[in-house]
Amino acid sequence: MIYLDLFWVFVQVGLFSIGGGYAAIPIIQSHVVEQNGWLTMTAFTDLITIAEMTPGPIAINSATFVGIKVGGIWGGIIATLGCILPSAVIVSLLAFLYYRFRKMNFVRDTLAFLRPVIVALIASAGLSILILSFWGEGGFSPDASALNIASVIIFAAAMFFLRKYKANPIYVMLGAGVLGAVFYLLL
Protein backbone atom coordinates (compact mmCIF):
# COMPACT_ATOMS: atom_id res chain seq x y z
CA MET A 1 0.00 0.00 0.00
CA ILE A 2 1.84 3.03 -1.33
CA TYR A 3 -0.02 5.63 0.79
CA LEU A 4 0.87 3.79 3.96
CA ASP A 5 4.53 3.53 2.89
CA LEU A 6 4.61 7.25 2.10
CA PHE A 7 2.96 8.16 5.37
CA TRP A 8 5.33 5.99 7.42
CA VAL A 9 8.49 7.22 5.67
CA PHE A 10 7.59 10.86 6.22
CA VAL A 11 6.56 10.28 9.83
CA GLN A 12 10.16 9.13 10.29
CA VAL A 13 11.48 12.17 8.42
CA GLY A 14 9.42 14.41 10.72
CA LEU A 15 10.44 12.51 13.82
CA PHE A 16 14.18 12.23 13.27
CA SER A 17 15.06 15.55 11.65
CA ILE A 18 16.00 17.41 14.80
CA GLY A 19 17.45 20.90 14.49
CA GLY A 20 15.39 21.85 11.48
CA GLY A 21 16.23 22.68 7.88
CA TYR A 22 19.26 20.81 6.65
CA ALA A 23 18.89 18.06 9.26
CA ALA A 24 16.01 16.64 7.19
CA ILE A 25 18.20 16.10 4.11
CA PRO A 26 20.13 12.97 5.26
CA ILE A 27 16.96 11.29 6.56
CA ILE A 28 15.08 11.95 3.31
CA GLN A 29 18.04 10.69 1.28
CA SER A 30 18.25 7.54 3.39
CA HIS A 31 14.59 6.62 2.89
CA VAL A 32 13.56 8.10 -0.42
CA VAL A 33 16.69 7.48 -2.53
CA GLU A 34 18.49 4.57 -0.91
CA GLN A 35 15.80 2.37 0.59
CA ASN A 36 12.71 2.91 -1.55
CA GLY A 37 14.24 4.15 -4.80
CA TRP A 38 11.42 6.68 -5.24
CA LEU A 39 13.87 9.28 -6.58
CA THR A 40 17.26 9.09 -8.30
CA MET A 41 20.13 10.97 -6.66
CA THR A 42 19.84 13.57 -9.44
CA ALA A 43 16.11 14.10 -8.87
CA PHE A 44 16.78 14.26 -5.11
CA THR A 45 19.39 16.98 -5.63
CA ASP A 46 16.95 18.86 -7.90
CA LEU A 47 14.41 18.56 -5.09
CA ILE A 48 16.81 20.11 -2.58
CA THR A 49 17.51 22.87 -5.11
CA ILE A 50 13.78 23.52 -5.59
CA ALA A 51 13.24 23.44 -1.80
CA GLU A 52 15.99 26.04 -1.32
CA MET A 53 14.49 28.30 -3.99
CA THR A 54 10.87 28.18 -2.79
CA PRO A 55 9.32 29.26 0.50
CA GLY A 56 8.76 26.74 3.25
CA PRO A 57 10.77 24.15 5.17
CA ILE A 58 12.77 21.56 3.19
CA ALA A 59 10.96 18.68 4.90
CA ILE A 60 7.51 19.95 3.90
CA ASN A 61 8.61 20.73 0.34
CA SER A 62 10.15 17.26 0.00
CA ALA A 63 7.12 15.49 1.45
CA THR A 64 4.78 17.21 -1.00
CA PHE A 65 7.10 16.64 -3.97
CA VAL A 66 7.89 12.98 -3.29
CA GLY A 67 4.28 12.27 -2.33
CA ILE A 68 2.96 13.63 -5.62
CA LYS A 69 5.65 11.80 -7.64
CA VAL A 70 4.84 8.50 -5.97
CA GLY A 71 1.09 8.75 -5.29
CA GLY A 72 -0.40 11.82 -6.98
CA ILE A 73 -2.17 14.64 -5.15
CA TRP A 74 -3.34 12.36 -2.34
CA GLY A 75 0.18 11.04 -1.98
CA GLY A 76 1.40 14.62 -1.55
CA ILE A 77 -1.20 15.40 1.11
CA ILE A 78 -0.65 12.16 3.02
CA ALA A 79 3.16 12.48 2.98
CA THR A 80 2.96 16.09 4.20
CA LEU A 81 0.54 15.20 7.00
CA GLY A 82 2.85 12.33 8.00
CA CYS A 83 5.75 14.76 8.09
CA ILE A 84 4.07 17.18 10.52
CA LEU A 85 2.41 14.55 12.73
CA PRO A 86 5.42 13.97 15.06
CA SER A 87 5.93 17.73 15.44
CA ALA A 88 2.24 18.24 16.18
CA VAL A 89 2.23 15.62 18.95
CA ILE A 90 5.65 16.32 20.52
CA VAL A 91 5.64 20.12 20.27
CA SER A 92 2.05 20.42 21.57
CA LEU A 93 3.13 18.34 24.55
CA LEU A 94 6.23 20.52 25.07
CA ALA A 95 4.10 23.68 24.73
CA PHE A 96 1.81 22.34 27.44
CA LEU A 97 4.78 21.49 29.68
CA TYR A 98 6.45 24.84 28.99
CA TYR A 99 3.43 26.90 29.99
CA ARG A 100 3.06 24.68 33.07
CA PHE A 101 6.67 24.62 34.26
CA ARG A 102 8.66 27.11 32.18
CA LYS A 103 11.79 24.97 32.40
CA MET A 104 13.47 23.21 29.52
CA ASN A 105 17.01 22.40 30.72
CA PHE A 106 16.91 18.72 29.83
CA VAL A 107 15.77 19.46 26.27
CA ARG A 108 18.54 22.03 25.89
CA ASP A 109 21.23 19.64 27.18
CA THR A 110 20.05 16.83 24.92
CA LEU A 111 20.22 19.17 21.94
CA ALA A 112 23.83 20.09 22.73
CA PHE A 113 24.61 16.37 22.67
CA LEU A 114 22.83 15.80 19.36
CA ARG A 115 24.33 18.73 17.48
CA PRO A 116 27.66 17.06 16.52
CA VAL A 117 25.79 13.99 15.26
CA ILE A 118 23.49 16.12 13.13
CA VAL A 119 26.45 18.03 11.70
CA ALA A 120 27.97 14.68 10.68
CA LEU A 121 24.74 13.54 9.03
CA ILE A 122 24.42 16.78 7.05
CA ALA A 123 28.09 16.51 6.06
CA SER A 124 27.48 13.02 4.70
CA ALA A 125 24.46 14.17 2.65
CA GLY A 126 26.43 17.19 1.39
CA LEU A 127 29.29 14.94 0.32
CA SER A 128 26.88 12.69 -1.63
CA ILE A 129 25.56 15.73 -3.51
CA LEU A 130 29.11 16.99 -4.10
CA ILE A 131 30.14 13.62 -5.55
CA LEU A 132 27.04 13.56 -7.75
CA SER A 133 27.81 17.03 -8.99
CA PHE A 134 31.50 16.28 -9.70
CA TRP A 135 31.26 12.73 -11.10
CA GLY A 136 27.57 12.16 -12.00
CA GLU A 137 25.35 9.19 -11.05
CA GLY A 138 28.29 6.76 -11.41
CA GLY A 139 29.85 8.04 -8.18
CA PHE A 140 33.43 8.81 -7.23
CA SER A 141 36.15 7.70 -9.62
CA PRO A 142 39.90 8.40 -9.47
CA ASP A 143 39.94 8.82 -13.28
CA ALA A 144 40.62 12.54 -13.96
CA SER A 145 38.69 12.53 -17.25
CA ALA A 146 35.48 11.54 -15.43
CA LEU A 147 35.65 14.72 -13.35
CA ASN A 148 33.23 17.45 -14.39
CA ILE A 149 35.51 20.54 -14.50
CA ALA A 150 32.61 23.02 -14.93
CA SER A 151 30.97 21.78 -11.71
CA VAL A 152 34.25 22.06 -9.82
CA ILE A 153 34.65 25.69 -10.96
CA ILE A 154 31.04 26.57 -10.06
CA PHE A 155 31.43 24.88 -6.67
CA ALA A 156 34.67 26.77 -5.96
CA ALA A 157 33.11 30.11 -6.98
CA ALA A 158 30.01 29.45 -4.84
CA MET A 159 32.17 28.49 -1.84
CA PHE A 160 34.20 31.67 -2.28
CA PHE A 161 31.14 33.95 -2.15
CA LEU A 162 29.57 32.03 0.73
CA ARG A 163 32.68 31.97 2.92
CA LYS A 164 34.23 35.33 2.06
CA TYR A 165 31.14 37.55 1.66
CA LYS A 166 28.55 35.47 3.57
CA ALA A 167 26.36 35.74 0.48
CA ASN A 168 22.67 34.82 0.66
CA PRO A 169 22.34 31.13 -0.42
CA ILE A 170 19.46 31.97 -2.77
CA TYR A 171 21.62 34.41 -4.74
CA VAL A 172 24.54 31.96 -4.75
CA MET A 173 22.31 29.30 -6.26
CA LEU A 174 20.86 31.66 -8.83
CA GLY A 175 24.43 32.59 -9.79
CA ALA A 176 25.37 28.90 -9.97
CA GLY A 177 22.40 28.31 -12.28
CA VAL A 178 23.48 31.13 -14.60
CA LEU A 179 27.05 29.77 -14.67
CA GLY A 180 25.64 26.31 -15.41
CA ALA A 181 23.69 27.65 -18.39
CA VAL A 182 26.82 29.44 -19.67
CA PHE A 183 29.13 26.43 -19.26
CA TYR A 184 26.86 23.67 -20.53
CA LEU A 185 25.07 25.49 -23.35
CA LEU A 186 27.67 27.89 -24.73
CA LEU A 187 31.04 26.23 -24.14
Added chain:
Amino acid sequence: MKKAKKYLKLFTSCFYISAFTFGGGFVIIPLMRRKFVEDLKWLEESEMMDLTAIAQSSPGAIAVNAAILTGYKIGGIFGAAVAVFATILPPMLIITAISFFYDAFRENEIVSAVLKGMQAGVAAVICDVVLKMGGGVFKEKNALYIVLMAAAFVLTFFLDINAAYIVLGSIALAVIVLSLKYLIVHRRKKKTAEDKKDVAEEKIVKEREEDDIKGKGESAEEEEKR
Protein backbone atom coordinates in the same frame (compact mmCIF):
# COMPACT_ATOMS: atom_id res chain seq x y z
CA MET B 1 -17.20 36.61 17.07
CA LYS B 2 -14.08 38.09 18.60
CA LYS B 3 -12.57 34.63 18.80
CA ALA B 4 -13.23 33.94 15.12
CA LYS B 5 -11.46 37.17 14.26
CA LYS B 6 -8.45 36.17 16.36
CA TYR B 7 -8.15 32.81 14.58
CA LEU B 8 -8.49 34.51 11.21
CA LYS B 9 -5.67 36.89 12.14
CA LEU B 10 -3.56 33.93 13.29
CA PHE B 11 -4.23 32.14 10.00
CA THR B 12 -3.42 35.11 7.75
CA SER B 13 -0.28 35.97 9.78
CA CYS B 14 1.11 32.43 9.60
CA PHE B 15 0.19 32.07 5.93
CA TYR B 16 1.91 35.34 5.07
CA ILE B 17 5.06 34.55 7.08
CA SER B 18 5.34 31.05 5.59
CA ALA B 19 4.88 32.31 2.03
CA PHE B 20 7.88 34.60 2.44
CA THR B 21 10.28 32.30 4.29
CA PHE B 22 12.72 31.26 1.59
CA GLY B 23 15.08 28.43 2.40
CA GLY B 24 13.33 27.54 5.65
CA GLY B 25 14.97 27.19 9.02
CA PHE B 26 15.88 30.18 11.12
CA VAL B 27 14.71 32.81 8.66
CA ILE B 28 11.20 32.42 10.04
CA ILE B 29 12.12 33.40 13.60
CA PRO B 30 12.78 37.15 13.02
CA LEU B 31 9.64 37.35 10.86
CA MET B 32 7.54 35.76 13.60
CA ARG B 33 9.10 37.98 16.23
CA ARG B 34 8.17 41.12 14.32
CA LYS B 35 4.61 39.93 13.74
CA PHE B 36 3.70 38.31 17.06
CA VAL B 37 5.87 40.25 19.51
CA GLU B 38 6.06 43.73 18.00
CA ASP B 39 2.94 44.11 15.83
CA LEU B 40 0.30 42.01 17.54
CA LYS B 41 1.86 41.89 21.05
CA TRP B 42 0.60 38.32 21.46
CA LEU B 43 3.95 37.12 22.85
CA GLU B 44 6.59 38.59 25.15
CA GLU B 45 10.19 38.91 24.02
CA SER B 46 11.56 36.33 26.48
CA GLU B 47 8.71 33.98 25.66
CA MET B 48 9.60 34.18 21.98
CA MET B 49 13.20 33.25 22.86
CA ASP B 50 12.08 30.19 24.83
CA LEU B 51 9.69 29.14 22.08
CA THR B 52 12.54 29.43 19.57
CA ALA B 53 14.70 27.13 21.70
CA ILE B 54 11.89 24.57 21.94
CA ALA B 55 11.12 24.82 18.20
CA GLN B 56 14.77 24.27 17.38
CA SER B 57 15.30 21.35 19.72
CA SER B 58 12.14 19.43 18.84
CA PRO B 59 11.81 17.06 15.90
CA GLY B 60 10.57 18.50 12.61
CA ALA B 61 10.79 21.76 10.72
CA ILE B 62 11.48 24.86 12.83
CA ALA B 63 8.77 26.84 11.01
CA VAL B 64 6.12 24.21 11.74
CA ASN B 65 7.20 23.85 15.37
CA ALA B 66 7.22 27.61 15.93
CA ALA B 67 3.73 27.84 14.40
CA ILE B 68 2.44 25.10 16.73
CA LEU B 69 3.88 26.88 19.79
CA THR B 70 2.53 30.31 18.85
CA GLY B 71 -0.86 28.89 17.89
CA TYR B 72 -1.02 26.94 21.15
CA LYS B 73 -0.32 30.07 23.18
CA ILE B 74 -3.01 32.03 21.35
CA GLY B 75 -5.77 29.46 21.05
CA GLY B 76 -4.82 26.12 22.64
CA ILE B 77 -4.80 22.96 20.51
CA PHE B 78 -7.24 24.44 17.97
CA GLY B 79 -5.02 27.52 17.62
CA ALA B 80 -2.03 25.23 17.02
CA ALA B 81 -3.97 23.39 14.29
CA VAL B 82 -4.93 26.65 12.58
CA ALA B 83 -1.32 27.91 12.69
CA VAL B 84 0.13 24.67 11.30
CA PHE B 85 -2.40 24.51 8.48
CA ALA B 86 -1.65 28.13 7.51
CA THR B 87 2.10 27.43 7.63
CA ILE B 88 2.15 24.31 5.42
CA LEU B 89 -0.38 25.58 2.86
CA PRO B 90 1.90 27.95 0.86
CA PRO B 91 4.78 25.46 0.33
CA MET B 92 2.31 22.68 -0.49
CA LEU B 93 0.59 24.74 -3.18
CA ILE B 94 3.85 25.91 -4.73
CA ILE B 95 5.50 22.47 -4.74
CA THR B 96 2.35 20.85 -6.14
CA ALA B 97 2.46 23.26 -9.08
CA ILE B 98 6.20 22.67 -9.60
CA SER B 99 6.04 18.89 -9.38
CA PHE B 100 3.56 18.72 -12.25
CA PHE B 101 5.93 20.65 -14.48
CA TYR B 102 9.12 19.00 -13.22
CA ASP B 103 9.43 16.20 -15.81
CA ALA B 104 8.74 18.50 -18.76
CA PHE B 105 11.08 21.03 -17.17
CA ARG B 106 13.91 18.51 -16.70
CA GLU B 107 13.77 17.52 -20.41
CA ASN B 108 14.38 21.12 -21.44
CA GLU B 109 18.03 21.68 -22.37
CA ILE B 110 18.32 25.11 -20.77
CA VAL B 111 16.59 24.12 -17.52
CA SER B 112 18.72 21.02 -17.31
CA ALA B 113 21.92 23.10 -17.73
CA VAL B 114 20.75 25.58 -15.07
CA LEU B 115 19.87 22.75 -12.67
CA LYS B 116 23.26 21.11 -13.28
CA GLY B 117 24.94 24.40 -12.31
CA MET B 118 22.69 24.73 -9.27
CA GLN B 119 23.68 21.21 -8.17
CA ALA B 120 27.22 22.47 -7.60
CA GLY B 121 25.73 25.56 -5.91
CA VAL B 122 23.64 23.44 -3.50
CA ALA B 123 26.68 21.31 -2.69
CA ALA B 124 28.52 24.54 -1.78
CA VAL B 125 25.61 25.84 0.34
CA ILE B 126 25.48 22.58 2.31
CA CYS B 127 29.29 22.47 2.71
CA ASP B 128 29.16 26.04 4.04
CA VAL B 129 26.50 25.07 6.60
CA VAL B 130 28.58 22.06 7.67
CA LEU B 131 31.72 24.19 8.07
CA LYS B 132 29.82 26.74 10.17
CA MET B 133 28.10 24.16 12.38
CA GLY B 134 31.18 21.95 12.59
CA GLY B 135 33.30 24.94 13.60
CA GLY B 136 30.85 25.55 16.44
CA VAL B 137 31.27 21.96 17.63
CA PHE B 138 35.09 22.17 17.58
CA LYS B 139 34.99 25.46 19.46
CA GLU B 140 33.36 23.78 22.44
CA LYS B 141 36.59 21.76 22.85
CA ASN B 142 34.71 18.74 24.11
CA ALA B 143 36.42 15.52 22.99
CA LEU B 144 33.20 13.54 23.36
CA TYR B 145 31.43 15.77 20.81
CA ILE B 146 34.23 15.39 18.28
CA VAL B 147 34.29 11.60 18.69
CA LEU B 148 30.49 11.52 18.30
CA MET B 149 30.72 13.61 15.14
CA ALA B 150 33.39 11.38 13.59
CA ALA B 151 31.55 8.19 14.54
CA ALA B 152 28.24 9.43 13.12
CA PHE B 153 29.95 10.39 9.86
CA VAL B 154 31.59 6.96 9.43
CA LEU B 155 28.33 5.17 10.26
CA THR B 156 26.23 7.11 7.77
CA PHE B 157 28.63 7.77 4.91
CA PHE B 158 30.75 4.61 4.77
CA LEU B 159 28.48 2.03 6.40
CA ASP B 160 25.17 3.36 4.98
CA ILE B 161 23.39 3.11 8.32
CA ASN B 162 19.94 4.72 8.24
CA ALA B 163 20.24 8.29 9.58
CA ALA B 164 17.13 7.80 11.72
CA TYR B 165 18.80 5.00 13.70
CA ILE B 166 21.86 7.19 14.28
CA VAL B 167 19.70 10.01 15.66
CA LEU B 168 17.76 7.54 17.79
CA GLY B 169 20.98 5.99 19.11
CA SER B 170 22.48 9.32 20.04
CA ILE B 171 19.28 10.40 21.83
CA ALA B 172 19.51 7.20 23.88
CA LEU B 173 23.19 7.90 24.58
CA ALA B 174 22.38 11.52 25.55
CA VAL B 175 19.68 10.39 27.99
CA ILE B 176 22.07 7.90 29.63
CA VAL B 177 25.01 10.33 29.89
CA LEU B 178 22.86 13.24 31.07
CA SER B 179 21.03 11.11 33.65
CA LEU B 180 24.39 9.97 35.05
CA LYS B 181 25.62 13.56 35.11
CA TYR B 182 22.53 14.85 36.88
CA LEU B 183 22.77 11.98 39.36
CA ILE B 184 26.43 12.76 40.20
CA VAL B 185 25.83 16.51 40.46
CA HIS B 186 22.77 15.94 42.61
CA ARG B 187 24.66 13.64 45.00
CA ARG B 188 27.59 16.04 45.26
CA LYS B 189 25.27 18.93 46.05
CA LYS B 190 23.49 16.88 48.69
CA LYS B 191 26.81 16.11 50.36
CA THR B 192 28.00 19.72 50.53
CA ALA B 193 24.58 20.79 51.69
CA GLU B 194 24.78 18.32 54.55
CA ASP B 195 28.22 19.62 55.52
CA LYS B 196 27.44 23.28 55.46
CA LYS B 197 23.69 23.14 55.98
CA ASP B 198 21.39 25.96 55.01
CA VAL B 199 23.95 28.63 54.11
CA ALA B 200 25.54 26.41 51.52
CA GLU B 201 22.19 25.41 50.11
CA GLU B 202 21.24 29.00 49.51
CA LYS B 203 24.52 29.58 47.74
CA ILE B 204 24.01 26.57 45.46
CA VAL B 205 20.53 27.70 44.55
CA LYS B 206 21.94 31.10 43.71
CA GLU B 207 24.75 29.57 41.63
CA ARG B 208 22.31 27.40 39.82
CA GLU B 209 20.17 30.41 39.00
CA GLU B 210 23.21 32.27 37.76
CA ASP B 211 24.15 29.29 35.59
CA ASP B 212 20.68 29.29 34.11
CA ILE B 213 20.85 32.99 33.31
CA LYS B 214 24.32 32.53 31.83
CA GLY B 215 23.08 29.58 29.74
CA LYS B 216 20.22 31.67 28.38
CA GLY B 217 22.54 34.55 27.57
CA GLU B 218 24.82 32.22 25.65
CA SER B 219 22.05 30.77 23.56
CA ALA B 220 20.83 34.29 22.78
CA GLU B 221 24.30 35.19 21.61
CA GLU B 222 24.44 32.13 19.39
CA GLU B 223 21.17 33.15 17.83
CA GLU B 224 22.39 36.64 17.10
CA LYS B 225 25.43 35.23 15.35
CA ARG B 226 23.14 33.27 13.07
